[in-house]
Amino acid sequence: MKLGIVGLPNVGKSTLFNAITKAGAESANYPFCTIEPNVGVVSVPDQRLTVLQKIYESQKIVPTAIEFYDIAGLVRGASKGEGLGNKFLSHIREVEAIVHVVRCFEDENIVHVEGSVGPLRDIETINLELIFSDIEVxxxxxxxxxxxxKGDKSLQKELELLERIKETLEEGKSARTLDLTDDEKEVVKGYSLLSYKPIIYVANVSEEDLLEGAENYMVKEVRGHAQEENAEVVVVCAKIEAEISELDDEEKQQFLEELGLEESGLDKLIKAGYRLLGLMSFLTAGPQEVRAWTIKIGTKAPQAAGKIHTDIERGFIRAETISFDDLVSVGTMSTAKEKGLVRLEGKEYVVQDGDVILFRFNV
Structure with missing residues (x-):
């Protein structure tokens, strides 16, 4: 999964990226500090892997991962080449979803490129640049x-769809706000529209606001806008995330408890990404390693096997499957088999989140 972190200059975008990836992207109080997109690979936390490692006495754990791209700050006029606009737009094309960091805090020591803090204005600035680019497409x-x-009347339906999209864009609305049929969605995917990409709005708040737990008026504005786009909203404090990033797992959990927080902003962001993109994980386990594999919800067994290797999908015979909860309840795979908890699933089986699977194949 590739997520592109975007936002106006000085909204906390690179600070958040540094915190969640520990990749050390440069962060400074001036625009265009980030020119080429920094890339950070983040392991997806999954406590199930630790449990399976104990059951199988595995040598190592291999979690699934998310790639975060920290994309250059954007300013008004990017679609016309202002600032680093053209690079900004080309980098967004490469990601599966957009993480739009929106400043929802006041701080006179941190300049705002527009002169004042205004979340809805900031959202509109970036969305309009994506929309302008899409109109050209x-x-x-x-x-x-x-x-x-003129030679193929079957294109009439597509032309009508294109004109409907253009009308929506010219109203200043993102393509993702369109109400489309499943067939139309497949067609629109092929257009690679920037404003059609799924989006998560990250409301970057002050430390005080996060710890108080009450959302300020700026966060509420972001939530209201997100509802119109069926977008996810995650509230974080980039400053706190930076502090968390310096701690090991045990210290991190203790720190969160002291602050009265259930989970870090990174954890919330990962969960939001999975929901937004309709993703889940199945698991494989053995003496050498336990591993999580990310797939689309609704994926059938052979295609899930293909995530491991194309040969396994091609020669798929069956999937020996047990749910994680069932395996943990009995403690060992041999006991699970004795109790009839291990199922032999065929090509039409739809893999479920947390399935522990051993694929049988012949090539």
């Missing part, structure tokens, strides 16, 4: 469809 497709339509 749609215009080209409409022109092409009209030319081809």
């Amino acid at each position: 749609i215009d080209r497709r409409i022109q092409k469809a009209k030319k081809l339509l």
Whole structure:
């Protein structure tokens, strides 16, 4: 999973990136500090792997991972090449979802590129630049469809869809706000529209606001906008995340408890990403390693096997499957088999979150 972190300059974007990836991206109080996208790979926390390692006495744990791209700060006019606009837009095309960091705190010591803090204005600034870029893409497709339509009337439906998308974009609304059928969604995916990419709004608040637990008016504004786009909202304090990043796992948990927080911003962000993209994990286990594999919800067994190796998908015979909870309840795989908890699933089996699977195949 690739998530691109975007935002106006000085909203806490690179500070958050540094904290959650410990990748050391430069962070400074001036625009365009980030020029090329820094990339950080983050392991997805999954306590189930630790439990399985004990059951199987595995040598190592291999969690699944998320790639975070810290993309250059954007300013008004990026779609016309202002600032680092063209690079910004090209980098967004490479990610599966956008993490839009929005400043929801006041601090006179940190300059704002627009002169004042305004979350909805900031959201609109970035969304409009994506929309302007998409309008150019749609215009080209409409022109092409009209030319081809003269010899192929089957393109009429696509042309109508393109014109509906353009109308939405020209109203200043992102393509993700469109109400589309499943077939239309598949077509629109092929257009690679920036404003159609799933989005998570990260409301970056002050330490005081986070610890008090009461959302300020700026966060509420972000939530209201996100509802219109069916987007996720995660409230974090980049400053606290930076402090957490310096701690080991045990210290981190103790620190969170002292602050009265159930989980870190990174954990919340990862969960939001999984929900937004419709993802889940199945598990494999043995003496050498236990590993988590990320797949789309609804994936069938052979395609899940293909995540491990294409040969396993090609030669798929069956999947020996047990739910994580069932395995933990009896303690060992041999006991699970004695109790009939291990199932032999075929090609039509839809893998469930937390399934522990051994694939049988022949190539």
